Amino acid sequence: xxxxxxxxxxxxxxxxxxxxxxxxxxxxxxxxxxxxxxxxxxxxxxxxxxxxxxxxxxxxxxxxxxxxxxxxxxxxxxxxxxxxxxxxxxxxxxxxxxxxxxxxxxxxxxxxxxxxxxxxxxxxxxxxxxxxxxxxxxxxxxxxxxxxxxxxxxxxxxxxxxxxxxxxxxxxxxxxxxxxxxxxxxxxxxxxxxxxxxxxxxxxxxxxxxxxxxxxxxxxxxxxxxxxxxxxxxxxxxxxxxxxxxxxxxxxxxxxxxxxxxxxxxxxxxxxxxxxxxxxxxxxxxxxxxxxxxxxxxxxxxxxxxxxxxxxxxxxxxxxxxxxxxxxxxxxxxxxxxxxxxxxxxxxxxxxxxxxxxxxxxxxxxxxxxxxx
Amino acid sequence: xxxxxxxxxxxxxxxxxxxxxxxxxxxxxxxxxxxxxxxxxxxxxxxxxxxxxxxxxxxxxxxxxxxxxxxxxxxxxxxxxxxxxxxxxxxxxxxxxxxxxxxxxxxxxxxxxxxxxxxxxxxxxxxxxxxxxxxxxxxxxxxxxxxxxxxxxxxxxxxxxxxxxxxxxxxxxxxxxxxxxxxxxxxxxxxxxxxxxxxxxxxxxxxxxxxxxxxxxxxxxxxxxxxxxxxxxxxxxxxxxxxxxxxxxxxxxxxxxxxxxxxxxxxxxxxxxxxxxxxxxxxxxxxxxxxxxxxxxxxxxxxxxxxxxxxxxxxxxxxxxxxxxxxxxxxxxxxxxxxxxxxxxxxxxxxxxxxxxxxxxxxxxxxxxxxxx
Numbered sequence: 001x002x003x004x005x006x007x008x009x010x011x012x013x014x015x016x017x018x019x020x021x022x023x024x025x026x027x028x029x030x031x032x033x034x035x036x037x038x039x040x041x042x043x044x045x046x047x048x049x050x051x052x053x054x055x056x057x058x059x060x061x062x063x064x065x066x067x068x069x070x071x072x073x074x075x076x077x078x079x080x081x082x083x084x085x086x087x088x089x090x091x092x093x094x095x096x097x098x099x100x101x102x103x104x105x106x107x108x109x110x111x112x113x114x115x116x117x118x119x120x121x122x123x124x125x126x127x128x129x130x131x132x133x134x135x136x137x138x139x140x141x142x143x144x145x146x147x148x149x150x151x152x153x154x155x156x157x158x159x160x161x162x163x164x165x166x167x168x169x170x171x172x173x174x175x176x177x178x179x180x181x182x183x184x185x186x187x188x189x190x191x192x193x194x195x196x197x198x199x200x201x202x203x204x205x206x207x208x209x210x211x212x213x214x215x216x217x218x219x220x221x222x223x224x225x226x227x228x229x230x231x232x233x234x235x236x237x238x239x240x241x242x243x244x245x246x247x248x249x250x251x252x253x254x255x256x257x258x259x260x261x262x263x264x265x266x267x268x269x270x271x272x273x274x275x276x277x278x279x280x281x282x283x284x285x286x287x288x289x290x291x292x293x294x295x296x297x298x299x300x301x302x303x304x305x306x307x308x309x310x311x312x313x314x315x316x317x318x319x320x321x322x323x324x325x326x327x328x329x330x331x332x333x334x335x336x337x338x339x340x341x342x343x344x345x346x347x348x349x350x351x352x353x354x355x356x357x358x359x360x361x362x363x364x365x366x367x368x369x370x371x372x373x
Numbered sequence: 374x375x376x377x378x379x380x381x382x383x384x385x386x387x388x389x390x391x392x393x394x395x396x397x398x399x400x401x402x403x404x405x406x407x408x409x410x411x412x413x414x415x416x417x418x419x420x421x422x423x424x425x426x427x428x429x430x431x432x433x434x435x436x437x438x439x440x441x442x443x444x445x446x447x448x449x450x451x452x453x454x455x456x457x458x459x460x461x462x463x464x465x466x467x468x469x470x471x472x473x474x475x476x477x478x479x480x481x482x483x484x485x486x487x488x489x490x491x492x493x494x495x496x497x498x499x500x501x502x503x504x505x506x507x508x509x510x511x512x513x514x515x516x517x518x519x520x521x522x523x524x525x526x527x528x529x530x531x532x533x534x535x536x537x538x539x540x541x542x543x544x545x546x547x548x549x550x551x552x553x554x555x556x557x558x559x560x561x562x563x564x565x566x567x568x569x570x571x572x573x574x575x576x577x578x579x580x581x582x583x584x585x586x587x588x589x590x591x592x593x594x595x596x597x598x599x600x601x602x603x604x605x606x607x608x609x610x611x612x613x614x615x616x617x618x619x620x621x622x623x624x625x626x627x628x629x630x631x632x633x634x635x636x637x638x639x640x641x642x643x644x645x646x647x648x649x650x651x652x653x654x655x656x657x658x659x660x661x662x663x664x665x666x667x668x669x670x671x672x673x674x675x676x677x678x679x680x681x682x683x684x685x686x687x688x689x690x691x692x693x694x695x696x697x698x699x700x701x702x703x704x705x706x707x708x709x710x711x712x713x714x715x716x717x718x719x720x721x722x723x724x725x726x727x728x729x730x731x732x733x734x735x736x737x738x739x740x741x742x743x744x745x746x
Contacts, residue, residue, distance in 0.1 A: 160702075162694060162695065249584050259689075267678065268519070270673060298460075312640060316535075325534040
């Protein structure tokens with residue numbers, strides 16, 4: 001296998017083994033009072049993001065969760081309970097615990113329901129940021145099911161026709177098993193660009209293209225990322241929804257779909273929605289999620305589904321390419337290849353992230369002992 | 374109430390009453406051997422589209438269905454049966470009948486399942502084009518439920534990185550009841566622009582903006598609509614997915630979501646997918662749909678859901694507007710206002726459509742007696 005990384009590591013960086021990084025993150029959570037099994041889930045979600053080349057959601061976010069715990073916003077000893085548990089539907093009250101733990105529990109419940117009723121849908125209220133949506137959809141896949149995950153987030157995106165942050169970068173993930181890995185995995189927010197990319201561009205001095213951000217004056221911003229990110233953090237700009245700021249290219253579709261996600265995750269779940277959803281370090285952040293599992297075997301033989309999906313995949317791979325296209329990628333392929341690569345050669349960590357992890361380690365009284373590869 | 378039309382009628386046109394137009398469409402279907410109750414559903418779907426200001430899917434498509442029946446592609450006496458009917462899930466084999474009839478039956482089944490299990494998902498195989506996806510989602514709303522509809526279509530859209538038609542203008546609709554009408558109704562295809570708009574622009578000599586169509590050489594086409602539409606029909610161009618032709622503005626999200634819809638509607642349902650899906654006048658078109666109903670009352674009191682949704686809606690309406698924005702619209706508002714208007718002053722029909730309807734009437738032996746308002 002050739003080495004493949006979806007996301008080019010930014011220098012200077014070191015590479016550490018995934019297992020040791022996971023162990024470290026787990027120790028940090030445990031030192032803060034998180035139960036071992038919960039710590040293990042939260043660490044796994046983060047390191048899986050790093051393995052997949054989604055470093056915005058990797059251990060660089062550990063500080064955010066640590067901050068949430070230290071501020072008391074994240075409850076390390078939550079009593080999560082199903083306030084609704086009826087046939088194919090459920091609602092989990094996460095009691096302000098870690099979003100990763102809540103979403104994992106909710107998806108396992110959805111899988112159990114799907115095994116009996118063919119489909120299970122479990123909503124989560126009073127939760128926190130849960131990392132990558134795709135992680136939980138893949139838990140359904142491990143059970144030979146289709147998984148769908150949705151979440152709302154703190155307000156970052158302008159609704160069509162407006163110029164201020166209201167919607168979250170509400171995300172939807174869909175995963176389906178294939179005969180051989182990788183599974184099909186679509187995982188995307190309904191904003192054009194993720195907020196992490198804006199932040200990264202501002203740190204690395206790159207130019208922001210037109211179409212990502214709208215200023216409060218209604219002008220689409222482009223160019224100097226530092227300036228734009230500053231405006232963004234001051235509430236003078238917002239991310240644009242998929243399709244952009246007008247209907248001509250479909251901005252009403254992107255913002256409409258983001259709103260639909262919020263009706264499930266925020267309104268129907270009993271969580272917060274729109275600009276009421278709070279950041280990880282704020283009490284009662286009340287983030288909401290939706291976890292759906294669908295049992296393929298109830299519809300057709302699994303083998304038949306695999307064959308049909310494989311045919312679709314091979315048709316897409318064989319389509320006539322655009323001149324600039326080397327490879328037509330199926331959703332999930334690149335993150336899977338990146339994972340295989342990083343399992344072998346390690347996860348690249350920028351030295352500034354290493355310093356941050358060391359400082360967290362010191363603060364909570366554990367050792368940063370990730371194994372350098 | 375002021376008159377409001379989402380879609381400006383194109384001159385020369387007359388206005389006809391919705392009821393008489395529905396009756397006429399129904400008579401046409403009946404004359405072709407369609408059972409009365411089926412004819413009535415198909416006519417209602419089409420005229421509802423006209424009422425909502427989605428004339429691309431209105432009676433201007435009657436000829437397409439008539440052609441499908443005359444060619445023998447659409448079975449007027451289908452034996453539609455549920456080949457899967459297990460707890461919360463089902464699959465309806467539509468036996469090549471009218472897509473409208475199949476989708477309606479499937480949604481009614483999903484509603485029945487949702488009443489018992491909290492959610493119902495019914496897939497449809499061996500169907501035909503079913504008109505506007507939103508129609509069926511609204512059937513769930515009539516039962517105080519959330520409705521979700523998806524469908525695949527004949528290939529029209531380029532998958533990201535490719536330049537040829539593979540995906541359909543795969544659509545997703547979502548509807549939720551509100552305390553007072555209009556219900557929330559999102560209904561959109563995952564292409565930037567619908568094919569009907571291209572056709573309309575080519576007929577009316579308008580310019581096509583950059584971002585709707587990609588040529589087989591990989592160039593984004595703009596300008597002369599007639600030339601572009603010609604290239605499109607010759608297989609030398611394809612519609613672009615929401616987000617466009619590159620990942621910079623999210624083309625992988627639009628094409629990824631369109632693919633997800635096809636995994637449900639095509640792969641899992643047992644229907645066709647991608648370029649195997651055929652046009653209405655072709656035998657075994659094998660279009661697939663997905664109909665989902667979710668019983669709100671299983672999650673929270675309906676009254677509470679209404680209050681929460683109303684708060685969200687009023688927050689969005691009050692957001693700071695972009696300078697070019699007069700009104701911030703909630704999904705479904707404009708089509709509802711258009712419907713109220715057209716129920717009163719009539720549905721505008723371009724004279725060329727009137728001529729077409731008259732010619733259909735003559736061919737099948739009924740009278741075009743739509744009442745002019």
